Amino acid sequence: MGVRLQDVADLAGVSMKTVSNVVRNYEHVSPATRERVQEAIAELGYRPNLMGRRLATGRTGLLALAFSNVTVPYFAELSRAVSAAAGALGYRVLLEETDGTLAGERAVIASSEAGMVDGILFQPSMMSSMEISRHRGDLPIVILGEGAAPLPVDRVMIDNVAAARDATKHLIALGRSRIGFAGHESGELSATSIQRMMGYQQALEEHGILPDPHLLFPSAEISPSGAVQGVGAALDAGARVDGLVCRDDLAAIGALRALHERGFRVPEDVAVTGWDNIELSRVTFPSITTIAPDLDRLAQRAVEMLVERVGGFTGVGRHELVDYELLVRESAP
Amino acid sequence: MGVRLQDVADLAGVSMKTVSNVVRNYEHVSPATRERVQEAIAELGYRPNLMGRRLATGRTGLLALAFSNVTVPYFAELSRAVSAAAGALGYRVLLEETDGTLAGERAVIASSEAGMVDGILFQPSMMSSMEISRHRGDLPIVILGEGAAPLPVDRVMIDNVAAARDATKHLIALGRSRIGFAGHESGELSATSIQRMMGYQQALEEHGILPDPHLLFPSAEISPSGAVQGVGAALDAGARVDGLVCRDDLAAIGALRALHERGFRVPEDVAVTGWDNIELSRVTFPSITTIAPDLDRLAQRAVEMLVERVGGFTGVGRHELVDYELLVRESAP
DNA sequence: CTCGAAATTTACAGCGCTGGAATTTGCTTG
DNA sequence: CAAGCAAATTCCAGCGCTGTAAATTTCGAG
Numbered sequence A, B: 001m002g003v004r005l006q007d008v009a010d011l012a013g014v015s016m017k018t019v020s021n022v023v024r025n026y027e028h029v030s031p032a033t034r035e036r037v038q039e040a041i042a043e044l045g046y047r048p049n050l051m052g053r054r055l056a057t058g059r060t061g062l063l064a065l066a067f068s069n070v071t072v073p074y075f076a077e078l079s080r081a082v083s084a085a086a087g088a089l090g091y092r093v094l095l096e097e098t099d100g101t102l103a104g105e106r107a108v109i110a111s112s113e114a115g116m117v118d119g120i121l122f123q124p125s126m127m128s129s130m131e132i133s134r135h136r137g138d139l140p141i142v143i144l145g146e147g148a149a150p151l152p153v154d155r156v157m158i159d160n161v162a163a164a165r166d167a168t169k170h171l172i173a174l175g176r177s178r179i180g181f182a183g184h185e186s187g188e189l190s191a192t193s194i195q196r197m198m199g200y201q202q203a204l205e206e207h208g209i210l211p212d213p214h215l216l217f218p219s220a221e222i223s224p225s226g227a228v229q230g231v232g233a234a235l236d237a238g239a240r241v242d243g244l245v246c247r248d249d250l251a252a253i254g255a256l257r258a259l260h261e262r263g264f265r266v267p268e269d270v271a272v273t274g275w276d277n278i279e280l281s282r283v284t285f286p287s288i289t290t291i292a293p294d295l296d297r298l299a300q301r302a303v304e305m306l307v308e309r310v311g312g313f314t315g316v317g318r319h320e321l322v323d324y325e326l327l328v329r330e331s332a333p
Numbered sequence C: 001c002t003c004g005a006a007a008t009t010t011a012c013a014g015c016g017c018t019g020g021a022a023t024t025t026g027c028t029t030g
Numbered sequence D: 001c002a003a004g005c006a007a008a009t010t011c012c013a014g015c016g017c018t019g020t021a022a023a024t025t026t027c028g029a030g
Helices: A005-012 A016-023 A031-044 A050-057 A073-088 A102-110 A129-135 A160-173 A191-206 A224-236 A249-261 A295-310 B005-012 B016-023 B031-044 B050-057 B073-088 B102-110 B129-135 B160-173 B191-206 B224-236 B249-261 B295-310
Strands: A062-067 A092-097 A119-122 A141-144 A154-158 A179-185 A216-219 A243-246 A271-275 A289-293 A319-322 A324-327 B062-067 B092-097 B119-122 B141-144 B154-158 B179-185 B216-219 B243-246 B271-275 B289-293 B319-322 B324-327
Touching (some): A005 A016, A005 A031, A016 A031, A050 B050, A062 A102, A062 A295, A073 A092, A073 A249, A073 A295, A073 B092, A092 B073, A092 B092, A102 A119, A119 A295, A141 A295, A154 A160, A154 A295, A160 A179, A160 A191, A160 A243, A160 A271, A160 A289, A179 A191, A179 A224, A179 A249, A216 A224, A216 A249, A243 A249, A249 A271, A295 A319, B005 B016, B005 B031, B016 B031, B062 B102, B073 B092, B073 B295, B102 B119, B102 B129, B129 B141, B141 B295, B154 B160, B154 B295, B160 B179, B160 B191, B160 B243, B160 B271, B160 B289, B179 B224, B216 B224, B216 B249, B224 B249, B243 B249, B295 B319
Parallel strands (some): A119 A141, A154 A319, A243 A271, B062 B092, B062 B119, B141 B154, B154 B319, B179 B216, B179 B243, B243 B271, B271 B289
Antiparallel strands (some): A289 A324, B289 B324
């Protein structure tokens, strides 16, 4: 099924290779020949078969983007940004969901089939980048987010610690002093949560506030509902805060509901900050003050670095930070 | 770079084809040989090269899923459901975003390269299924959602008209009589919007309520912010409703904010329904009464039908309806 | 006109794998 | 013990395309 290069070549009366050259815009083809071939292509409706090309070149033109779950708005937005950046460089993106499980993440790294993608962009939830760099096969990998340790693999991230410090300081500047942290895992903490909590504690300490472990409100599940329950349970148990730094916008949305249900006003009684600047954080009531990473830049750098590796670059692991911004909105004005 | 089938064959002292048979679990391989080959595979760390396999078989094992934009939660959730259903049948899913533009959708259908995917699952926003079925090349397509006309291409959807009628009747049963519709396009309506508005109007008429064009609140942009503005502008212009059927949950979230900003209480003053049952609709305050399509079933049937076509089925276009449910929550109890 | 360099085009050998036919091996059975 | 048959394995010919190198044509200078 399908028109082959040879068919076009026959019709145009040239060799297969010349047709190939025309298709790929090789420069040394005479205008006359080029036109004749193009007519033949149009007449036959020829479209190059990618599998053939890829077998021959060894490149697939596909990059994998692995993270836990597209239904997390941050990841959906990341996915768009990465697709755009990859598209600009002639690559397409294959999403790989890991469900945030260790098994899922290992499966991505160890994928039993080769040749599907040219490289992987990986935002790990559970695996340490240590393990990733060890487990790595021959496929280039760039890590998104995650820890700060220098490792033999490229990484792009924002400075989570500094950003968390900024968010917390913003609440302190608002005159809040009983500031909680919400939305982190109740079990083993992800690297992301660890860094954000670290920044939160640093800010408190810098301002002479003693971090109070009773003001940490973990979620049994990293989801808005998880935060509703986590924050709700803590409030019901008598915890009182006037500021709340949330691990991400979804946790903030959950916190908003939990607070609202119990009659606390945001921001009057409790000021709340989120993280990620997902589209919805502008539309909730109140809208959410949040850390907005420069997602486009993050995606662009990550793709660029990965493409360099695909192209053969084998230097040491690079570690780049990307800008972020604290977007002040209604929940912590 | 890479261990080849031949390398494994050499090490195990068998032919390439036997190794291939082992890799693919062909039944007629003696246990002894199988084991020897498997040892060789393990020792060499062999992983089959997909491009080679695919060139040989003509199948890529990839299905495209095309829709406007992953950052729309409904599509993200659809994407998960489709990935799961496809995975169960041995396929993986490549996302194609069209940005909801005609050009984007045409690009998906007319993709200039062949052989990338075996088939397409397509949820159109702008293209009519008429045009899709005409434009179709040799690639099997299954349409998700969209119009009701019987066409020579498979389609799976929920009964949008009936569901909209149910949502509207629910508001009527709550004693509401000035019921508006919000969140549809302010320009050309999508097929989806048309059907949902149709159901809304039918329900009103069935109950002797004359549909009032002043109670239609379109959004300049299909997004929560679009709905905030659309509904907000209408309210500011003096429109008064006691019930609001929203085209989707994001519009409902936007409507919630627009109403809240102006001091209307939900559901006391205005009862609101959404559509899609996105995860967040459970967590907003108030949580949103919504139409919940059976997404898993939808995805499963769509993938099954597409895989049948990939397998060679060429019968007439089938048209399947999938169940939905009205989930009653706080916004319209 | 002739010659060499540059421009254009072609031949050919795979890329790594699989389908199907052909061959060999291993058992049964009369 | 040979024939007969099924199971196991191998051979071979591509799938559609591209890289390399070699062949051919073109063109301007002398």
